[in-house]
Amino acid sequence: MAEILGVLFDKDGTLFDFKATWQRWTLGFLTDLSGGDAAKRRALAKAVGFNADTCKFERDSLVVAGTPADIAEALLPHLPGQGREGFISYANQAAARATMIEACPLRPLLRGLSARGLALGVATNDAEAPARAHLRSTGIEDVFDFIAGFDSGFGAKPAPGMCKAFASRTSLKSDQIVMVGDSRHDLLAGRSAGMKTVAVLTGMAKASELEQFADAVLPHVGHLPAWIEAQMPVDLPLKSAHKSSGSEVRQAPV
Known part of the structure; x- marks a missing residue:
């Protein structure tokens, strides 16, 4: 097995708890x-797989793994007069102000991985600008060697473009990198x-x-x-920056 030399993270649902971060924000958005019209809000919510009455996402919500462009395509039929690019810009600016809820204390975790010599990156289907704003707001943007969104020029997941770009940027072989995510899009x-x-199980998907x-x-x-x-080889111990809570790690079939 090749030594692990790089870690590429998804953002929402991986670095940040998806439900805790985005349910209340989505309701407000x-x-x-x-404009406060309850019927229109329900129609908009249904279009993206969100229940405005319970403030919860459907398991297959477009918001979970879709890009801002995907979300715009779903919402714009309910917003006559709104242009695509203008709406995406508005949505990105609003999303950049969201309060991010960390899945665990991130800075000590990431600094520990970096101190071990691992290259670190973020590959998100969010746009790059709000992604950087989220990482900056939690004090971790500077830890990453690579940050890419769906609009960074490498495509969107589940296509492998962002993953390949991270490998190229860090001069690592693909089998030396682990992709960490909460959705099938990330893993594929x-x-x-x-x-x-x-x-990881801090998104919407179940382990199964x-x-x-x-x-x-x-x-x-x-x-x-x-x-x-x-x-890792036994002579290359990793100095863990975040103490495990003791939960079992489920090894999945390869």
Whole structure:
């Protein structure tokens, strides 16, 4: 097995808890778009797989793995007079102001991985500008060697473009990198690029939906150092920056 030298993270649902971060924000965003019209808000919510009455996402919500362009295509039929590019710009600016809820304490985790010599990156289907704003707001933007969104020129997941770009940027072989994500899109992108894949359960998907695409399923990214250490040669211990809560790591079929 090749030594792990790089980690590429998804953002929402991976670095940040998806429900805790985006459910309340989405309700407020749709309320603003609807001008307070409850029927219009329900129609907008239904278009993206969100229940405005319960403030919860459907499991297959477009918001979970879709790009801002995908979301715009779903919402614009309900917003006559709105242009595509103008709406995407408005949505990105609004999303950049969202309060991000970390899946675990991220800065010590990431600094520990970086101190071990691992190259770190983010590949998100969000736009790059709000993604950088989110990473900056939680004090972790500077830890990453590579940050790409759907609009960064490498395509969107599940296509492997962002994964391949990270490998090229860091001069690593694909099998030296692990892609970490909370959705099938993330894991399929990593596998298509020839990377190892690890799923986390801080998004919308259940372990049973992800394990066939992952080398392991972890409760959250705080468990990643222990998993990486277990893959390393015995003479290359990883100094874990985040103590595991003791939850079991589920090894998934490869």
